[in-house]
Amino acid sequence: MLPSASEKIPTPRPLVRIGIIGGGLMGREAASAFGRWFALENFPVRAELTAVCDLQPALLEWFREVPSVRLLTQDHRALLASSEVDVVYVAVPHHLHERIYLDVLRAGKDLLAEKPFGIDLAAARRIQAEAKRLGRFVRVSSEFPFLPGAQRAFQLAHSGELGRILEVKAGFLHSSDLDPAKPINWKRQTEFCGQIGVMGDLGMHVAHVLLRLGWKPSSVYAQLQKIYGTRPDGKGGTAPCDTWDNATLHCVAPIAGHPTPVTLEMKRMAPTETNTWYVEILGTDRGVRYSTKEPKTFWTYRRLKEQTWEKTDLGFGTPFRTITGGIFEPGFPDILMQMWAAFLAERAGVLGDRFGCATPDEAVASHELWAVALDSHARQQVLSVS
Numbered sequence: 001m002l003p004s005a006s007e008k009i010p011t012p013r014p015l016v017r018i019g020i021i022g023g024g025l026m027g028r029e030a031a032s033a034f035g036r037w038f039a040l041e042n043f044p045v046r047a048e049l050t051a052v053c054d055l056q057p058a059l060l061e062w063f064r065e066v067p068s069v070r071l072l073t074q075d076h077r078a079l080l081a082s083s084e085v086d087v088v089y090v091a092v093p094h095h096l097h098e099r100i101y102l103d104v105l106r107a108g109k110d111l112l113a114e115k116p117f118g119i120d121l122a123a124a125r126r127i128q129a130e131a132k133r134l135g136r137f138v139r140v141s142s143e144f145p146f147l148p149g150a151q152r153a154f155q156l157a158h159s160g161e162l163g164r165i166l167e168v169k170a171g172f173l174h175s176s177d178l179d180p181a182k183p184i185n186w187k188r189q190t191e192f193c194g195q196i197g198v199m200g201d202l203g204m205h206v207a208h209v210l211l212r213l214g215w216k217p218s219s220v221y222a223q224l225q226k227i228y229g230t231r232p233d234g235k236g237g238t239a240p241c242d243t244w245d246n247a248t249l250h251c252v253a254p255i256a257g258h259p260t261p262v263t264l265e266m267k268r269m270a271p272t273e274t275n276t277w278y279v280e281i282l283g284t285d286r287g288v289r290y291s292t293k294e295p296k297t298f299w300t301y302r303r304l305k306e307q308t309w310e311k312t313d314l315g316f317g318t319p320f321r322t323i324t325g326g327i328f329e330p331g332f333p334d335i336l337m338q339m340w341a342a343f344l345a346e347r348a349g350v351l352g353d354r355f356g357c358a359t360p361d362e363a364v365a366s367h368e369l370w371a372v373a374l375d376s377h378a379r380q381q382v383l384s385v386s
């Protein structure tokens, strides 16, 4: 268990040395979390970023500003050969996941993988099997459950206080792709992002809390949309934009033995939405609703003669205490740091009853759903998920 606020933690605290492969958007976000690790209070493990690999020299230059980084390389095998790296975070395009994740595992390192954990179900299963065979500690990045509102929603759903669950809705919504002049990038091309498109890009975020509650869909009817077929290639021409942009999955999940409607939305073209992650769980006794659109607002109702949504303002109620005042609002960098704290606490065996990072089994379970969703859309049928 983690030490309490007053308990003395042993000094010196063990140091975990981290290497990053892929120093783009997410690689740099991770570096920022380690850069202020000291903000975590009484946390039993120190974390230090020691090595970074990216193909782009300009990004490696950016990491020169991080004082603890001792190795900068364009070859991920050089990073994996370093004795100064214990844990590797890999944040590269999806077509590279399998090759690089397997290299990490075979180099004897533990892994925080990025979603979707392989470009497709077969790749995800191979990574899962190798991690198991080698006995490495592997988790998958999904930070939104570490928001105080998401934590409260999970805890209430887990407690049984909601009564019989009537229905569940969860989603992750973006809108910047509505702009047809937005240039192409790898996330909009099947070759690099995968056939599952937006489900691979946003789906783990939507599925994590529900899978952790044990609410895996047993059937799905999927509606998938491709909206713009091409985009500017950034060089004066156009390039194919061939991934699914929007996905709505109408599922049934057995919850406490009852077939229960579960609707999952993953959309790059949801007008007015900017990184909106939400979950809504309605029960016969109580219900919860939380969305990053109102990041500190937590909605609940109770079954009375009339039901009324009640609104609670949340403060900095993150799972791991930091120096930040309890009334302040957390944001994306905070929850990313919380996710890393959960990863390193679980790796050290001190997570206790806190919410943990997504597991390889959960990532494979999400891939099983996305694979059947592709088939369901193609056949326009409700299909069973194994």
Ligand SMILES: NC(=O)c1ccc[n+]([C@@H]2O[C@H](COP(=O)([O-])OP(=O)(O)OC[C@H]3O[C@@H](n4cnc5c(N)ncnc54)[C@H](O)[C@@H]3O)[C@@H](O)[C@H]2O)c1
Pocket (backbone or CB within 6 Å): 021, 022, 023, 024, 025, 026, 027, 053, 054, 055, 056, 059, 074, 076, 090, 091, 092, 093, 094, 096, 114, 115, 116, 141, 142, 143, 200, 201
């Ligand atoms: N957890 C989240 O909230 C979240 C958000 C965005 C993306 N992601 C995931 O993170 C991963 C990366 O996405 P991103 O948005 O950071 O992408 P990005 O394009 O910003 O960064 C990817 C980086 O990988 C580098 N790269 C490519 N091939 C490489 C190789 N062989 N060796 C080393 N580096 C290589 C690229 O140069 C680039 O800098 C994806 O799996 C994506 O789904 C997660």
